[in-house]
Amino acid sequence: MTKTIMLQGTGSDVGKTVLVAGLCRIASNRGLKVAPFKPQNMSNNAAVSDDGGEIGRAQWLQSMAARIPSSIHMNPVLLKPQSDTGSQIVVQGKVAGQARGRDYQALKPKLMGAVMESFEAVCAGTDLVVVEGAGSPAEINLRAGDIANMGFATHAGVPVVLVGDIDRGGVIASLVGTHAILDDDDRRMITGYLVNKFRGDVSLFDDGIAAVGKFTGWPCFGVVPWLKSAARLPAEDSVVLEKLTRGGGRALKVAVPVLSRIANFDDFDPLAAEPDVDLVFVRAGEPLPPDAALVVLPGSKATIADLAYLRAQGWDRDLEVHLRRGGRVIGICGGYQMLGERITDPHGIEGDAREIAGLGVLSVVTEMAPEKTVRNSSARSAVYDVPLEGYEIHLGRTTGEDCARPAVIIDGRADGAVSADGRVSGSYLHGLFTSDAYRAALLDSFGIAGGGENYRQSVDRALDDVAGELEAVLDPKWLDQLMS
Missing domain, CATH: 3.40.50.880 (Class I glutamine amidotransferase (GATase) domain)
Incomplete structure (x- = not known):
């Protein structure tokens, strides 16, 4: 039977993509047949999968981390924004039309069939599937017909680990607030949480873990520092372009x-x-x-x-x-x-x-x-x-x-x-x-000289390094149970 786990975030850009890739590489290193899955992605950073359709480049990278061919089923619904209010909709690798935001909300329930069909295809013959959510499950205004977060998790029976980003501040409030705002059925899907992008002495967050546990009852599966190797991986979201700084003094x-x-x-x-x-x-x-x-x-x-x-x-x-x-x-x-x-x-x-x-x-x-x-x-x-x-x-x-x-x-x-x-x-x-x-x-x-390093090999080494960094900080009991 295929084991599954889903990482959902307290918000966008909390680092889910890299964490999923890292878990896929850990599982692959341990000899498991592992695959990534993301029910719904919104990105103009697309890849052509090995079976010839469009998927998010994040899932292409995650398949590389898993050491398996990429597939349209790893990202069955891809939204490619064309304007501030509308997107092209790609379903199982092929363009299925366009929709404005409000129209898409009405369309989502009709896409659950394709999502589940793809999820079953990814699970077939696989030991572990690591699922990535989108945005935040606390966006309860979007909960009706949801296919990206708790709507998928509850429908497919996939346990959830919540990821909070401490670098942006307010991580305790984000985690506790998510617990407070979810309904009982959704809340029961969450098995624990991860704190991502921590800087400095991790022991300084011990009281934070105690506080989150007091309010939610959730265990902490790890406090993840800034993963230095992640900077060597392709970024999925154009929000990263806002954070890039200029270099200088180069040829x-x-x-x-x-x-x-x-x-x-x-x-x-x-x-x-x-x-x-x-x-x-x-x-x-x-x-x-x-x-x-x-x-x-x-x-x-x-x-x-x-x-x-x-x-x-x-x-x-x-x-x-x-x-x-x-x-x-x-x-x-x-x-x-x-x-x-x-x-x-x-x-x-x-x-x-x-x-x-x-x-x-x-x-x-x-x-x-x-x-x-x-x-x-x-x-x-x-x-x-x-x-x-x-x-x-x-x-x-x-x-x-x-x-x-x-x-x-x-x-x-x-x-x-x-x-x-x-x-x-x-x-x-x-x-x-x-x-x-x-x-x-x-x-x-x-x-000037250049091109000396094999770029694809450097990305593969970065995935190994991310996996190594994660293994050092994640709760070993939780990780061993997940990878058993």
């Missing part, structure tokens, strides 16, 4: 404008890991740094709206100055589309705007189309003639004069475009910088 500055619907921003993690690269995420209201040698336009879930947003920040003018100074530009997916002369949306896929002028630095045009490309791809850089491994998730078809100079060759076909002077390029391929050979060639073109 190459690379600027990435943070679009309002930025997607797949973990494309840049391999660059950030390079010791001689100063990767700068440029926020709204800030100019593109004038000393940046390279600007990379990231992917976007709402390309037309984000192109308007880019212009509102004045980044189009900064880009013109950057190119006049001899700088270089790379566009990925939506960023590639923005670099062209025009984007049209005759079917209104992205909204009411049917056409928008592009930045005009590549001689290409893009037409949005209903068919969505979702696939893992083997590729080769046409610029540096080195192998690439990546994935495509995009709408639209891009054509034009500069496509005669493709940026990459994907599965034998030309993709992307390069300007006549070679300083602007774009492609639909995500994962360019994950290729060690590509990074080395790119950085060499700027006169």
Whole structure:
């Protein structure tokens, strides 16, 4: 019989994703067949699973931690925000439609069947399934029809461990408040709690554990310090971009404008890991740094709206100055589309705007189309003639004069475009910088060394390190019981 456990948080960004990944790697290290599961995820950081559908990149990372192929069933419902009030809905790897927030609340109960079907598929032949919740179970205004937290846990009979984030403050109130606000059936699902992101002497929280126990009766399964190794893992939530600080004093500055619907921003993690690269995420209201040698336009879930947003920040003018100074530009997916002369949306896929002028630095045009490309791809850089491994998730078809100079060759076909002077390029391929050979060639073109460390192996080592750090601080009796 498959054993299950679900981590739910007292709020968003409490560290559930990393904790689930760490538990999956611990279980795998102990010889168990373990799998991750997240009923509902909201993220524009998507991956293409090994069985060919879209899932949250967090579940892709967790499958890597579990040392098993990723599957659409690990994240049966994925919401990809396209505006402040609406999202694209992906069910079991395929686009199932779009809905505004209030409409989605009415739709949720109809998705429980798909969630349970996927959960059973993940459980089949597995010793342990580690489930990740979303947001907080204390959001009782969303409890009706819930599939992400207690609605799933009670329906599937999965015991829950609550995770509180002490770094943001108020962790005792968050834990005790969650206990107070849940109804009896939901409260009974919680078996204990974890305190995450602790700094300093853990014994200083002994009185806090006693206080939480007094009010809730819940045992503490561990006080987890800041996991240093977690910084070497891809981040799932774009909220992390608000916390990143600028580097300095490094050989190459690379600027990435943070679009309002930025997607797949973990494309840049391999660059950030390079010791001689100063990767700068440029926020709204800030100019593109004038000393940046390279600007990379990231992917976007709402390309037309984000192109308007880019212009509102004045980044189009900064880009013109950057190119006049001899700088270089790379566009990925939506960023590639923005670099062209025009984007049209005759079917209104992205909204009411049917056409928008592009930045005009590549001689290409893009037409949005209903068919969505979702696939893992083997590729080769046409610029540096080195192998690439990546994935495509995009709408639209891009054509034009500069496509005669493709940026990459994907599965034998030309993709992307390069300007006549070679300083602007774009492609639909995500994962360019994950290729060690590509990074080395790119950085060499700027006169610096790089690409020496195998990025994928470094992520795998970080997962082992996270597992080791967790084993040292989690209640061994609870952990052994979970892993038995």
